[in-house]
Amino acid sequence: MMDSKIIFIERKFPSANMILIKDKRSILIDSGFKSDVTETEKFLIDNHVSPKDLNSIINTHYYSDHVGGNHYFQNKYKTHVAAHSLDAELINKANDEACSAEWLDQPVDPYHVDTYLNDGDVIETGTRRFEVIHTPGHTLGHISLYCVEEKTLICGDLFHANDVGWFNIFREGSVSLSLALHSLQKLSEMDINLSYSGHGNPISDPKLSINNAMVRIKKWLDSPEKYSWHACKRIFSFTLIMRDGLDEEEIDSYLIRCGWFNDMAIHSFHTSPKEFVSTLIDEMLRSGAASWQGKRLVASAEYNSPNMNVYEEHSKPKNWRKVHAD
Incomplete structure (x- = not known):
């Protein structure tokens, strides 16, 4: 019988945390920064999931520390990628604004989204069901995943144990903070026992972290x-x-x-x-x-030096079209 479980690994910047749903259909939540693909690949193998058998990568949102490994896994293993439809449209059209990579000056190698996700979709992994919850704020296409059986939430960068994700009002709109507040309010009404965010430790008291995030955003709306x-x-x-x-x-x-x-x-x-x-x-x-x-x-934050030239000819969406054409 398969050892089915949710496996969480906290890792240093520039990558987001690794979360593997090991099940009949194994899923990796976010693929990390592009310089850490070897670490990501080893993580799967060490947990007895062959990268070629990985069912899919699901992205909580499209920033470089969460989607940087997509290119590698799609090109080497033909890995299926799923993301919210608002992100997917920009990605698949190689829109200049995709991933905010140009505005942020962050490298993201070309990839495509195979499955468009929307609020209320249910992902079956075999012994678990994950509800897709659209939680915009940090980005417009940000999603969280709620495991119905274990009352566990994977919340991306919507909130962390003692922080919240930053807001890109110039690319996501000035309504970003209000959207985040609405997203947090929606989560505060759910029965959540444990939460995994994109950065930092597992959150053992999600209600407290969600409430603290709401208080902080309300203050920001005034300042x-x-x-x-x-x-x-x-x-x-x-x-x-x-x-x-x-x-x-x-x-x-x-x-x-x-x-x-x-x-x-x-x-x-x-x-x-x-x-x-x-x-x-x-x-x-x-x-x-x-x-x-x-x-x-x-x-000052702890991080692993990329130790590589992460900026390549196609590292911005505006140049992806040439790669797709080739």
Whole structure:
């Protein structure tokens, strides 16, 4: 008889956590950052699931730390990928806005979504059923998965044990916070015993974390600058992680090239991008999100250095069309 279970592995940035539904139809929830595909592949094998027999990858949302391994698994093993229809449309049309990769300057290799998921869909794995719950906020196509039998929730980046996912109001819309609040309210009314998020430890008291997230978002709705800082620090921290730090002399020119940085400076903080560089660095240092190592600014969060050139010719959706054509 198959040893059926939900297997959770917490891992460091830049990847999201690994969650394997090991069952008659085994499913991997999110595939991690592209530089960690070897680790992801080993995780499956170590748990006696051959990558070629993996039934599918289900993405909670389309950011690079959650979908970065899709390209590898689809090309090597023909792995089936499922995602919410709002994400899937952008992905399959290679829309410039897909994954917000261009705006964020984050690499995502080309992949396609085979199955469009929507709220209320049920995924059968053999001994378990997972209800798809559309939980927009962090992204418009964000989903959570609820295991009916075990009252377990896989919540992606909607909320974490002591945090919430950042909000991309420039690409997902200014209504993002209100959508997240509605999503959290919906989850707060469910019977959930345990939750697995995209980052951090398993959440043993989901109700508390959900309520804390709701309180925080309500405060942000009254103080927009606070959630803008939350987003800025997380985006820049992830940049520092992907690049294993930035040299002091390259920071200004790099940031001023980034869409997210320009939008935040001009529209959220009402200043020029050039002036906002030192403001952001000061806040990164003050908050402990980053520190100097000599003349190189590095992220303070624990992470595994990608140790590779993650930026390739086709690493942005705007260039996927050429790959598809070839």
